[in-house]
Amino acid sequence: MIPIEYWLVFSSLLFSIGAYGVLTRRNAIVVLMCIEIMLNSANINLVMFSSYHSVLHVGVDPSGQVFTLFSIAIAAAEVAVGLAILLSVYRRYQTIEVDKINILRW
Amino acid sequence: MLENVPVLSLTILLPLVGALVTFTLGKRESMAKWVALAFSAAAFLLSLAVAFEFVVDPYSAAPGELDGYSNGYQFYESHVWIESLGINYIVGVDGISLPLFVLTTLLCMLSIIFSWDTDHRPKEYFGLMLILEVGVLGVFVALDYFMFYVFWEIVLIPMYLMIGIWGGPNKDYAAIKFFIYTHIASLAMLIAIMAMYFEAGLRTFSIEAIAEVSVDFSSGLQLAIFAAMFFGFGVKLPMVPFHTWLPDAHVEAPTAGSVLLAGLLLKMGGYGLIRVAIPSLPSGAEDMVFVMAAIAVASILYGAILCLAQADLKKMVAYSSISHMGFVLLGYATLGELGVVAGVFQMFAHGLVTAVLFMMCGVVQHKCGTRMIPLLGGLASRMPVAATLMTVGFLASLGLPGLVSFAAEFMVFAAMFFKWGMWIFLPITAVAVTAAYYLWALQRSMFGPMTNRIETSHVRDVDWYEGVPVAVLIVLIAVFGVFPALVFSRIGPAVEIALRAFGGG
């Protein structure tokens, strides 16, 4: 079995990449995708821990897997709403570059 | 006559009802003052009834003779309010609160008369005044910490609005400063109240019940709680160096507002100290004695010195309040019966006297259009009655014997000497300074040749609604100056109870 640390490092890297993207990319669509990456890194964790717990505990621990399913569904819904919002922003601002959307401040 | 009548609650309720009636008058704005006068007069009469029915020495009365008597409190009412926290509606008066209680209804009524010509938003004006009365009355009769605090804070809002709406040119600053400054102080007191509640562990906010336990708190805790309370009450008092809200508030407030502010609101601080802080936390009070005394002496001297420099008549009177309320604190600081009784009496006396002073400042303002002393002069010939009333007021305030303040000041000095000996020479010099600033102000504003720095042709003497309240107050000042025993005899036994924890004072 792959040592748990490897998984953790992997998911953390993925998470960090996603976070980095959210913080730096100017295109809102890319930001959206980066959020998905972050969510997915968490999903990886869940699945990974689920299987490790199954080893440690007696029997199978499915809750991590179930959780992942839930979170995928939620992520999908989020993306849908997100895209709709970006559409509406594009209509008003003619851009979806996040640093240009800043009339609300102070 | 008053058995089984919740007379204290009624007295508080009357102005509240009056305020609601006033607010809902709609277009009949000119009715507001009549409504306000009627309700405040009714409250005054009720409080007078309380005063006359008050048993002077409840300890000599046979058990059962006094209805609703508890631990020296008379007209006692107790109802559960918020059971889950142990909050009760408890009211009662004893010799400490009685003079202030009557003073409150009296000053409110007189202030309403004094404001008879208010035509700017009269509904709100008189309504707020009545609400203020509710708050102050509540503070003076509440025997439950929670209630006490609620009424304590209720007072802030009408006063804030009064300064803010009817105030002078710099009213915004003064109103908000008053509001926040005194609110911070109240919050310190609030934390102290919370600490007492939990440390007592009785699940009740009853002041009496907590006091029975709190006297045995560890001395460190007592000190901490007392310090917080002292700050809370002291700012209201006000004590140096937390006094700067006062001159601003006074200068900007409308006359009646100043009267109530100085006459009643300052008393709340002094009342709180003797009702709550000192009896409940004897060890804390003893540890703070020197701080209290030092601050009191500083207030007396510093307030007096500042008065000399003031060009605004009203500001001078405001600073004089700081000086005079210092006597209250000084009396308390002795923690002996003599000093504390004198301090309580000084509150009563100052309430009467300062009301006259602020009313006279108001008269000068109304008639001359300015209160700046350098602009005034020689007004006595144009307004002899006003000059006479003002002179009497000033003399009363500078502690002239035969008028009400003297007994208090003398006894405070005596109490201080009993306790600290020669230190008395510090505060006693303020007596001369006090005379100096009052008489100097009188000389510059009322005497001397008629001023030509302002238009004086239209200056008239006092109107009836200004003269009557002042005259009433002056009569009372003289009566209580000659017969201070009327009040002292009621304060004394109550203070004895309050100081039980100090081993017989």
Add this chain to the structure above:
Amino acid sequence: MLEYAWLIPVFPFAAFILISILPKRTLSWEDGAGYAIGGALGAFALSMLVIWDVIAGNTMVGDGPKFEWLVIGDISVVFGIWIDELTAIMLVVVSVVGTLVVFYSGGYMHGEGERRRRYYAEITLFISVMYGLVISDSYLQMFIFWELVGLCSYLLIGFWYEKPSAASAAKRAFIVTRVGDIMFMAGIIILFKYVGSLDFATLFDGGAGAAVPTDMMVLATALIFGGAIGKSAQFPLHEWLPDAMEGPTTVSALIHAATMVKAGVYLTARSYPLLVQAPESLMLVAVIGGVTALIAATVALVATDIKRVLAYSTISQLGYMTLALGAGGYLVVYAGSGAGYSAALLHLMNHAFFKALLFLCAGSVIHAVGTNDMRFMGGLGKKMRITSLTMLFGAIAISGIPPFSGFWSKDEVLAAVYSAGEFDSLFFLLWAMGIATAFMTAFYMFRMWFMTFAGDPRSDYQAHESPRLMTVPLIILAALAFSSGFALFIGDGFGMFAEHSIGSLFHGAHHGSAMDLLAGIFGDPLTYVSLVLAAAGILVAYAVYGKPGFDRSVFAKGVGGALQRALENRWYISKFYDDFAVKVVYGLSLVADAFDRYVIDGMVNGFAFLGTKSGEILRRAQSGNVQRYASLIVVGLCLLLIFMLYIVPWGGW
């Protein structure tokens, strides 16, 4: 009769109330003079009855009717009346002078119109509280009336309030005397602490006096004497009295010559049972008295305002009384003799009459001439015969020419001081000062008389004799000024009064008949010293002012000039006080005000400013860029992590 003595002040007080509140129409003659006279006469009549009782040997010391002023715990402050011989002397003074002055006012204040009402109200109030002071039976009660007489003095000095000088003088008088009052108050508080009561009856009881530690007794008595310094215008608090001459002359006569300023002497005399337990205080009393007598007399030498001359003379004579009391205390302590004490009291009474007379005469002159300045008078003797004659009586009396009243008492005073030198040689110096003062007194009184009545008019005026309402009191007072000194021959050289008033301390001043007394006085060479000096003073005054043609500019040269300037500036004492008030006290208040405004309030506003300013700064962080917001989340997360891992790692896992 004595138990009704508390009614004495009630008469004038009732008059005060009536004059104050009655509608203008119902006030009768002279806007209330009728009520005032009625009140004064009522009090006078009752006083006379009381005095009669006292002369008959009755007193009421601590056993009269009581009024409980206030009670705190076991402290109770009770007021009552105290009638003894000392009270009787003061009652004589107050009732006689008070009544005469009220009559005199009927003429003097005639031209004041509407204001007469205020005048009569204030003067009746004064008479009332002065009586109250006199019959008080405790220090606190006395202090209350003490302050109230001060109030009336304030009100009456400022009677012509539209005159800036009057308004200022009134204020000054009140404040300066209040400095003394503060000392008085402190003194009685000290007694209060150790004895627990302020009743004379308790305090003067020997046992109670022992309760006070010696140093505290010295302090307390010195402080109580401080009250006397203020009220009786003793050095260094004497400068208010000349200023007080801004008031109507009647007021000067009544309050600032005959009665109120005597209250300090009265207080000192009253405190004798305590003072004799503190010889240091007695010495203070004597020194202050001597210095005051001398300094005031010197200033009177050059004063040109007729009332100021009289005012300084009053101060000087009050100094005499104080000096006598101080010396008398030594005599009591070391010789068991009441000579000084009785001399002081006799002088008190005599001075009240002749000084009231002098003031009222001066008032008559001013009434006629319309100015106070003697440089513009002169030659009035012919036009105002009664006034000039009565004033001459007064001047002779004060100069100490026998057999006028002043001679007897002044001689007794000086003799007492001299004999006290036996116990402390400082008294010899004080005696010398007293003698010098006697010389100057004679000089300046006659200087005044000559400048006013002799020679030719120095300005344009239509002088005429005053109306009868004014001259009759003058004549009565002149008679008294002549005769009151003979009281020395009543009761053991006036010692009866002393003897009873301070009870067990000593026995009569002189034993023996009037002839023995006379022999004692005229057998003493010192008597002739003072007589010669007085006569010399009169002669010099005549030489310089009575006779035309003397070149007075010789005084204005060299050392004499500097001295004259110093005297004209009242030894710069007044200026010192002004500077102290304006520069030190007012300056201090300005500094305090600035401190309050900029430091204390500055801190308050500083906090408020800090709040809004930091709000402004923090607000800028809200840039509107959503990625910054997210970055801040990450930063916060990292900080939190560091905090939890390294800064506060409590452990617990």
Add this chain to the structure above:
Amino acid sequence: MEVLDVLGAFMPQLLLVLFALALPALDYLFKDKRVLAFATLAPLVGYALALVSWTVGGYWEPPTDGVSPHLIEIDMFSGLFALAFVSVGIIVVLSSPEFIRGERNQGEYYALILLAVTGMTVVAMSTDLIILFVGLEIAGIASFALSGFSKGEKRSAEAATKYFIVGGFSSALTLFAISLFYGVAGTTEIAALGPEMSAMLSAVDGTRSVAVMATVMLIAGLGFKIAAVPFHMWAPDVYEGAPTPISGLLAAASKKMGVAALFKIFLIGIIATKSDWDVALGAMAILTMTVGNVIAVVQTNIKRMLAYSSIAQAGYILIVLPIGTDYAVAGGLFHVVTHAFMKSGAFMVVAALVVRGVGESIDDYRGLAKRSPLLALAMTLFLLSLAGIPPLAGFASKFVLFSSAVDAALVPGQSWLIWLAVAGVLNSALSLYYYARVIKRMYMEKGSDDKVSVPRMAGTAILFASVMTVLLGVYFDAVFDLCQQAAAALFGT
């Protein structure tokens, strides 16, 4: 029927979702859009009545059988939160018709509100991290959409974008934190987190740092929901840009959902590790209230000011976590309830004024007391209550809240907690400054003379909120009793 039994505990949510689905259809059927509002109110009011009759009267018992014990649990704690959410929902819905008049797709608007409320109640009832996360996301996604609802408004779209991006980011943080918790504990059941985690920590080395990481990320993720500093930056922008009733919903309800989640996770789940995070959370609480208040002082837009005030209020509630006594929790719950009324009330006044053409700038409120005495009075009540002036609701709840800090500080060794109370009261005083400024504008300054009438439905909502604000201040015995029961329920005692 077994299915229904299983779903029994979800009945209220199902009801809400059912109506939410029906609303767009109704939108097509009725011209008068107020019908939609009433159709939205129906399930909310029904739910509220059921909750009241259960919590207050005890006339009704909610179904608690079936699978629900593992996922959700209806107890006093969740009931109270649900009551708060539903009440805010009612207030928001009541004031919406006038506000969104003329907008298209109003059915969706109401449906989204219902969904948001559904999500919040789910969070309050959840006993499992999975269901908790699901609830958070349902409410979150619904509110993303709601905040962008005013399609004609540039600001609204921007608010939605910002809310969405930061919200998504925080969701990811939350989920990652949950995954780590799952990793170190091996369970997602909240009540089992603590014991399981302790076992794991002692068994496996190096897990402590993971657990700390998880805690921190959870604080960040939920801190976003309650807008705790430094995770608060989105809040002012979103509150300002969103349609005003929605701002009210976000401030008064959505934020409380975060509170519910925090209480559940920290006070049930990882209470065993309290000494690790209590100082950090205490510091965060103080920072939050201070920053919120300080910036609120300089605001000129009333919605923004209210947003910052919400941040500060979050700081007040946060002190419950480091204190952690059931009295504190009761205080926190009480503040949740009172804040729900006073904050939503304040936003609804703003909304009602916007409807009548009064701007959102504080200066636009000049002379409001003359123009609309009732709205001005209501606003004054809400603001004073927010500032904690007695005898209003905000005072009562703050009193309990801060007193719980004092209470805990009296226990030896915990005296630092007193600083939470001190910071709280000082901040209350500071907040008074900007609240009073609005009162000053309304009462002490002169403005336009045009009268402002009160929109009828919004007026009802405001009336409801103000009555509650006064009532909960003057007589809060019953409600506080409930809060204490709820706190007891949370701790399972």
